[in-house]
Amino acid sequence: MKSKATFYHAGCPVCIDAEKNLAFALDPQRFDLEVVHLGEHKGRLPEAKNAGVKSVPALRIGDDIYHINFGADLSALQ
């Protein structure tokens, strides 16, 4: 069974770059990747916040959050 991976971003240049080069670099045999644009889907903000996302871009793998470089603080998207 594949693990779920969620890439949270906000469309910023840092986000787009990390999506293209890192999120899409995950092994598709092992991960189901969902890409969530928090600027366009603000309803997902509480979920991201509760999971521990503090800034975007961030990649959630299982229960772990990996903040990748820094594009924007989550509070700027609310």
Added chain:
Amino acid sequence: MKSKATFYHAGCPVCIDAEKNLAFALDPQRFDLEVVHLGEHKGRLPEAKNAGVKSVPALRIGDDIYHINFGADLSALQ
């Protein structure tokens, strides 16, 4: 031909976690992953610094550097 990916770390808990869950999550069909412990291989510090690594853990994919969470500043390893 596979792309080269280099994971720079220093053995810290944040590093080990990112190595296990993120670096090893890359698609092995597309990436040749090298793991470099900068604390044990200080001779690789200039290479990492020149590539743009500012803190560990960091993942280099091609010419791009992705700082993942924050374990230690590179200057602390010199």
